[in-house]
C-alpha cells in the first residue's frame with residue numbers, strides 16, 4: 001500500500017501561524033528563522049501541527065510476496081494503528097482491484113471493521129494529467145458504489161488524486177475540483193509522502209531468493 005502523510009489544512013495553518021508569531025515577537029527567545037527552531041521551542045507552542053496518516057491504493061498495491069495475502073497485510077496494518085490509538089486514518093480505495101478477488105475484498109472489509117476510514121481514489125487509478133476531465137469524473141463516480149458498500153453509513157467523501165496529479169491545464173484542474181465540490185467531496189492533500197510500494201517488490205524478490213542480507217538491508221533502509 002502506498003503510504004502518505006497528510007496534514008490537515010486547518011491544523012497546519014494554526015501551527016504555521018504560531019511559529020510565525022513566535023518568530024516576530026520581540027519577547028521570543030533566540031530569534032531565529034523558523035526552520036532553525038529546536039524541538040523544545042516548537043513543543044512549547046500552544047498549537048502544533050498534527051499529522052493524520054493516510055494510505056493509498058487499497059486494497060492492493062504492488063506484487064504480493066509468496067504465501068502472503070492482502071488480508072494479512074491489511075489486518076496487520078489496521079490492528080497496529082488501532083493498538084496505538086491512531087485516529088482519523090484513511091485508506092483511499094481503487095475499487096477495480098476488488099473485482100473478482102476475494103482476498104482483496106476481505107482485506108478491505110478487515111480495514112473498515114478495524115475502525116479505519118475509506119475514501120475515493122478513482123476506480124482504476126488514471127492520471128488527470130493524461131485523461132480528460134469528463135473521463136476522470138466518470139472514474140470517480142464509478143468508485144462510489146464500492147465505497148458505500150464497505151463504509152456503510154460512515155462518510156467516504158474524501159478524495160485523493162492518483163499520482164497526486166491534479167491536471168495539466170488550469171481548465172481541467174478547475175473542472176474536476178468543481179465536480180468534487182458539487183458532489184460533496186473534500187480533497188485530501190498530501191504534505192509528506194513515503195513510497196513504500198517501491199519497497200514491496202524488491203522485498204518479494206529477496207524472499208524468493210532467500211536473500212536474508214538483502215532483506216536486512218531493505219528493513220534498515
Ligand SMILES: [Zn+2]
Pocket residue numbers: 002056057121125161162163
Ligand atoms: Zn495511488
